Amino acid sequence: MRKGIRRLGILALVQGMALAAVWAQANPPHAAYTLPAGGRRGTTVEVTVGGQFLGAVDKAFVSGAGLSVKVGAYARPMQGIEAQQLRDKVQELQKKTATPETRREIDDIRLRLLMFAAGRGASPVLAETRALTVTIDAAAETGRHELRLASAQGLSNPIAFYVGRLPEILENEAVERKTGPNGALQGIFQPPTNQEIVLPVVVNGRIKPRLEQPPAAGGQPASYAPGEVDRYRFQARRGQRLVASLAARDITPYLADAVPGWFQAALTLYDAQGLELAYVDDYRFHPDPVLFYEIPADGEYVIEVKDALYRGREDFVYRLSIGELPFITGVFPLGGRSGTAIDFQLTGWNLPAKTVKLDPGDRGLGVRQLSVAAGGLESNSVPIAAGDLPETTERDPQNGAAGVQRISWPVVINGRIDKPGARDVFRFDGRAGDVLVAEVTARRLDSPLDSILKLTDATGKLIASNDDYEDKGAGLETHHADSYIRIALPETGAYDLTLADVQGKGGLEYAYRLRVSAPRPDFELRASPSSVTVPSGMTVVLSVCALRRDGFEGDIRLGLAGGPPGFRLDGGLMPAGLSVVKVTLTASRAQIEAPLDLAIEGRAEIDDREVRHLAVPAEDMMQAFAYRQLVPSLEFKVAMRRGGAFRAPVEMENPRIVEMRPGEAVRVRFRLLRPARGQMDNFRLELSEPPDGIELAGQSIAGDEATIVLTCDPGKAKPGTRGNLIVNISAERIPAPPVKAAKAAPAAKPAAPAAPQRILLGVLPAIPFAIVGK
Numbered sequence: 001m002r003k004g005i006r007r008l009g010i011l012a013l014v015q016g017m018a019l020a021a022v023w024a025q026a027n028p029p030h031a032a033y034t035l036p037a038g039g040r041r042g043t044t045v046e047v048t049v050g051g052q053f054l055g056a057v058d059k060a061f062v063s064g065a066g067l068s069v070k071v072g073a074y075a076r077p078m079q080g081i082e083a084q085q086l087r088d089k090v091q092e093l094q095k096k097t098a099t100p101e102t103r104r105e106i107d108d109i110r111l112r113l114l115m116f117a118a119g120r121g122a123s124p125v126l127a128e129t130r131a132l133t134v135t136i137d138a139a140a141e142t143g144r145h146e147l148r149l150a151s152a153q154g155l156s157n158p159i160a161f162y163v164g165r166l167p168e169i170l171e172n173e174a175v176e177r178k179t180g181p182n183g184a185l186q187g188i189f190q191p192p193t194n195q196e197i198v199l200p201v202v203v204n205g206r207i208k209p210r211l212e213q214p215p216a217a218g219g220q221p222a223s224y225a226p227g228e229v230d231r232y233r234f235q236a237r238r239g240q241r242l243v244a245s246l247a248a249r250d251i252t253p254y255l256a257d258a259v260p261g262w263f264q265a266a267l268t269l270y271d272a273q274g275l276e277l278a279y280v281d282d283y284r285f286h287p288d289p290v291l292f293y294e295i296p297a298d299g300e301y302v303i304e305v306k307d308a309l310y311r312g313r314e315d316f317v318y319r320l321s322i323g324e325l326p327f328i329t330g331v332f333p334l335g336g337r338s339g340t341a342i343d344f345q346l347t348g349w350n351l352p353a354k355t356v357k358l359d360p361g362d363r364g365l366g367v368r369q370l371s372v373a374a375g376g377l378e379s380n381s382v383p384i385a386a387g388d389l390p391e392t393t394e395r396d397p398q399n400g401a402a403g404v405q406r407i408s409w410p411v412v413i414n415g416r417i418d419k420p421g422a423r424d425v426f427r428f429d430g431r432a433g434d435v436l437v438a439e440v441t442a443r444r445l446d447s448p449l450d451s452i453l454k455l456t457d458a459t460g461k462l463i464a465s466n467d468d469y470e471d472k473g474a475g476l477e478t479h480h481a482d483s484y485i486r487i488a489l490p491e492t493g494a495y496d497l498t499l500a501d502v503q504g505k506g507g508l509e510y511a512y513r514l515r516v517s518a519p520r521p522d523f524e525l526r527a528s529p530s531s532v533t534v535p536s537g538m539t540v541v542l543s544v545c546a547l548r549r550d551g552f553e554g555d556i557r558l559g560l561a562g563g564p565p566g567f568r569l570d571g572g573l574m575p576a577g578l579s580v581v582k583v584t585l586t587a588s589r590a591q592i593e594a595p596l597d598l599a600i601e602g603r604a605e606i607d608d609r610e611v612r613h614l615a616v617p618a619e620d621m622m623q624a625f626a627y628r629q630l631v632p633s634l635e636f637k638v639a640m641r642r643g644g645a646f647r648a649p650v651e652m653e654n655p656r657i658v659e660m661r662p663g664e665a666v667r668v669r670f671r672l673l674r675p676a677r678g679q680m681d682n683f684r685l686e687l688s689e690p691p692d693g694i695e696l697a698g699q700s701i702a703g704d705e706a707t708i709v710l711t712c713d714p715g716k717a718k719p720g721t722r723g724n725l726i727v728n729i730s731a732e733r734i735p736a737p738p739v740k741a742a743k744a745a746p747a748a749k750p751a752a753p754a755a756p757q758r759i760l761l762g763v764l765p766a767i768p769f770a771i772v773g774k
Contacts, residue, residue, distance in 0.1 A: 027053040028154030028533050028641075032126050033315035034147060036170055036204030037251045038162030042138035045168075046131065049149065049159070050314055054130040056151035061595060062161060063634050066140030069147070072131030078116045086113055123257065126314040136163055142378060146634045148595070154533025155595055155639040157619060160251045162319060164202055165378055171195065171205030171230060193230040200323025200377065205230050205305065207263070209312035227312025230305040234322070236295045241349050244269070244291040244303055244322040245283075245380065251317055253476055253631050254621040260287075261623035263316040266308040267291045272300040281308040284448045285479060290327070292349055326350045326372060326379035330509035333393065333414035334445045335385030336360045344384065347508065350374060361386035367445070383445045387412055389517060394424050404496065409436075410517035415499075417449060417510040423500035428516065430489040437519050437550055438497055442512040443481040444474050449510045452502040453483035458494045463487065467502055473524055473547045475618065475631040486519060486551060521552035523613065525602045530617035530633035532598060534567070534587040535641035539763050541688075541726055544600065544615060545580050545630060553577045554604050561601035561614060564592075564638065571724035571766025574602065582689075582726050584766040587640055595637040657768040658725070662714035665697065670706040670764070682732040682756070685764075687725060693717025694725070694769070717771050724766040732756040
């Protein structure tokens with residue numbers, strides 16, 4: 001071995017494709033919204049899905065049993081050249097003798113042109129639509145399902161589709177014509193929605209840009225106009241306890257290109273004379289509003305839906321459930337010990353009972369949903385937790401100091417800050433060196449409590465405190481309001497834990513669960529994306545995030561759990577201390593017709609026992625141009641790209657960890673098989689987001705032999721760093737030369753050759769690495 005160079009016997013097979021450029025430019029469908037975003041059990045619903053790359057969609061799938069989907073017509077926005085052709089046709093028709101038929105044809109073309117002008121500002125990611133027919137079985141499970149589209153290019157991201165029990169209607173979005181004195185078309189407008197509804201009902205609609213006159217030449221596109229306002233009229237009786245619950249952000253959690261990153265819906269209730277009776281634009285800390293109102297007199301009322309920021313977009317979709325519906329506003333306790341039947345106290349509107357008795361752990365440890373039904377109407381769902389530690393309830397102390405409750409740990413305390421400014425104090429004994437964990441679970445269980453937790457010793461000296469603790473597993477939370485303390489106790493003696501609301505608020509709904517225990521090291525996993533498309537024989541990259549609990553920092557071994565057959569996971573190690581790792585999934589050359597279930601399992605040694613957890617599928621979503629959120633999905637699906645001939649790396653001859661020393665270089669050799677057809681040249685191998693200090697210092701490709709040289713910078717690389725290297729494979733596509741005209745103009749200059757296009761062909765299987773030595 002030469003000094004500074006270590007040769008590594010790794011051989012990877014990279015097989016090309018027949019039409020590399022076609023594959024590289026093909027995109028799987030992207031679903032942005034669905035309208036309506038749900039339907040009633042036992043009905044068939046006509047649905048429009050908006051998004052991008054929907055032209056080749058030929059299949060659709062819905063999670064859960066009892067739902068089937070038929071794919072219908074595709075529509076895309078008019079292109080500029082098509083609009084010009086229509087304008088030219090209008091001019092030709094105007095030269096002809098005017099007849100009722102020609103006037104009708106001219107008006108139809110003008111209507112299409114006006115709609116084109118009104119929609120020119122629409123985002124490309126929302127512009128295409130695909131019609132679906134969803135049939136919902138009478139026994140289908142109610143609640144949230146996930147809809148995915150499929151084409152030869154792959155599988156779309158999941159979007160929400162709800163199944164309910166109430167009658168459902170769809171907002172009337174009809175566009176009306178504005179005509180002149182002679183009946184000629186002058187413009188178009190969309191009148192405000194003013195539909196009559198019968199309670200109880202679910203209204204499906206959206207807040208689009210307000211469409212009035214089309215913009216003048218060079219004017220503001222209609223998509224940037226203020227949003228429309230939807231109003232619905234209904235009859236109500238005196239004494240009815242009205243509940244209007246709107247789902248919007250719950251349907252589309254995060255928008256990448258909007259601020260604050262979701263549709264901020266607002267509800268307003270009016271009487272028949274237009275007097276405002278109630279207004280809401282949220283429900284506690286949830287952006288989706290819920291309006292409660294007891295009807296004072298028989299008569300007609302109007303419920304109004306709009307965006308609180310006066311915006312309008314094609315994907316501002318909502319589901320408004322309105323009527324004398326059961327709605328749970330609070331539950332106590334927020335959980336209990338598994339194996340114990342507990343009387344849960346309920347507060348809310350139109351509830352059939354004040355308590356419900358159940359074992360919170362009858363479906364396993366963790367969080368489950370609780371709901372009730374009244375008169376055939378189902379309430380909202382609220383979360384409750386099941387644990388395995390001893391539990392107690394916060395109470396007024398009977399012995400000891402006033403206002404202080406004695407506890408023994410480990411324990412979970414179920415309590416609430418029952419009035420503004422109140423605080424709960426718990427006293428326990430500890431020994432010097434004991435490691436204590438005190439964790440509040442409240443906001444993550446839908447409690448409005450914004451907790452603050454303080455630990456003091458017997459003299460009142462502050463030992464530790466915490467206000468907000470970020471839990472990346474709470475994918476829909478933007479304010480992580482629960483508290484967490486982990487600390488080694490400095491001395492033997494008594495300690496006090498004080499819990500309060502940091503804003504000084506309180507009430508019966510301000511419930512919490514406070515865990516006081518030694519550390520219980522554990523982990524959870526999130527894997528994204530939840531829809532994976534793998535071309536036959538190819539490799540794709542997945543991201544796995546570890547949510548480490550109570551100080552666990554050990555290795556986590558990753559692998560596929562129970563299939564699907566023909567797939568392989570590489571780079572299956574989450575090194576100690578790391579929270580995110582990129583792994584690769586490689587498919588066999590066999591073809592599959594329908595998406596398969598994928599499961600990634602993590603295993604770790606914790607306190608001399610093996611702990612296993614399945615990764616929760618998630619979508620990595622951007623919020624408001626800047627923030628990224630991991631939003632859990634119901635299913636983890638993998639599909640194969642159909643019709644492609646490109647096959648990427650399938651084997652690693654020596655998959656051991658690549659050891660790298662600062663100041664040295666490592667040569668890694670591969671064998672490449674070039675595309676069978678197509679004008680492809682200048683293959684390149686590139687590191688994707690390498691860790692600090694690791695660089696691809698050189699590469700050479702001769703025939704089918706490829707070598708990359710990896711270097712490790714002593715000034716940046718940190719010994720002990722481990723992970724996976726992801727290597728992208730790209731090539732240049734040389735565009736075909738332009739077709740020469742039969743007779744070029746004398747002064748015409750020869751056309752410049754087209755610039756080569758860099759095409760991403762695929763990735764190698766993940767290469768594990770470790771930086772060792774000095």
